[in-house]
Amino acid sequence: MAPGGGGFLKEATEFCIASADSDLATSDAELGSSIYRNTAPGLGRNLGRPASNYDVDELLECPVCMNLMHPPIYQCPNGHTLCSNCKGRVHNSCPTCRHELGNIRCLALEKVSESLELPCRYKELGCHDIFPYYSKIKHEKHCKHRPFNCPYSGNYCSVTGDIPLLVGHLKNDHKVDMHDGCSFNHRYVKSSPQEVGDATWMLSVFNCFGRQFCLHFEAFHLEMAPVYMAFLRFMGEEEEAKQFSYSLEVGGNGRKLTWKGIPRSIRDSHKKVRDSQDGLIIHRNLALFFSGGNMKELKLRLSGRIWEVQ
Structure with missing residues (x-):
């Protein structure tokens, strides 16, 4: 797996990642x-x-x-x-x-x-509507049948498709861990965290309520300050994502930091979500304090829960 950002990091589950034209001439x-x-x-x-x-x-x-x-x-x-x-x-x-x-x-x-009145370019994917040309262009930008981009954040991936295809692709090609259930506990470990620049932990996918959710955790600099960030993305459209909420929690030494939000659709790239700061942000010093206070090793436990909005 190719690295994303500054390199692959280690999770407590003991796996590691790093964050002709053809010839056109004719006779x-x-x-x-x-x-x-x-x-x-x-x-x-x-x-x-x-x-x-x-x-x-x-x-x-x-x-x-x-x-x-x-x-x-x-x-x-x-x-x-x-x-x-x-x-x-x-x-x-x-x-x-x-x-x-x-x-x-x-x-x-x-x-x-x-x-002309033309079919949507995503006809083969299930859209059977017909549009005048200029309406067709506008429709295709938001067509619910247009393919999704691969949500893997460890490196750029050009694979697109529907959700079942991408779930199989994440599991088989990116070796992403698949988990069943709407509650989770993840432990992120890194020695010498002071040396970590931009980096990404392995993506985790949760099967919950018959849908899939992507858990992201990464390190980067926010206005020169080193931070860790965790957030959830929903494998589906934005309107569907609004039917769910989630919470994230980290803590240690008698302190606790929590976040509650709505998962973002994978229509938004992980970079777009990260740059919008729509998730749980932990400054490095606080993360190290949660880890035990010796400031030499990251041992951060992240728990979370997903539920349907009534």
């Missing part, structure tokens, strides 16, 4: 099948009746990413088109004829794309 023979040479005659034959969805989709398909194009749509002087996202990828060279692209807009295709 001369292939130039005859470009969008304008091939589809323009067909459009002419179809005057008087609307083009089929297949015809329109073929007309608007970007030759590089194969997605439907939308404004701005660019074309080379020979009429070959591609989407704005791919324009930078091909280094201003037409993927069909290699002519310099420049900044020529294909206004006709842009008008066509704006008039």
Whole structure:
């Protein structure tokens, strides 16, 4: 497992962690099948009746990413088109004829794309709604069927998917511990804690009320002050997360520090939650005091509970 932040730390359960483009060239023979040479005659034959969805989709398909194009749509002087996202990828060279692209807009295709009603890009994941182009873009930013990002915080992970897929991914690929139950006790241990900069303890996942919750614990500097922070994230949407509350507690030497909050959805990255300070924050000196007062070793016990909001 790759480290995140300053390195992997040790938990009392005895495990350790640390916190071409493809070749776009085509032969001369292939130039005859470009969008304008091939589809323009067909459009002419179809005057008087609307083009089929297949015809329109073929007309608007970007030759590089194969997605439907939308404004701005660019074309080379020979009429070959591609989407704005791919324009930078091909280094201003037409993927069909290699002519310099420049900044020529294909206004006709842009008008066509704006008039279409299109399915959500997450159709295969369960969204079957149809939208005008600009409404589609707005919808997709908040579509409840869009995939979630992997919530693992030890290193960057590009895996996305639905919750069952991510639970399996966390268990099998990141070797995250899975716990059943709505109450927990974790003990975080680190020798020479004064040397710890930014670091992350291993993520723990709790199965509770038939849902999954991610417990994060990490060390970082808050305005130059070294702190530890613990917080919970919910594996689901924000509206669902609001149906739950949780508490965290640390203490020692007759003192106790508690936190009560609402778990944040994994739609918010662990960094976003950490930077918002939405969790239990323990300054290093206090954490060491809780650990026994010798200031040489961190032995911090964190207990917590999750419950449904009535």
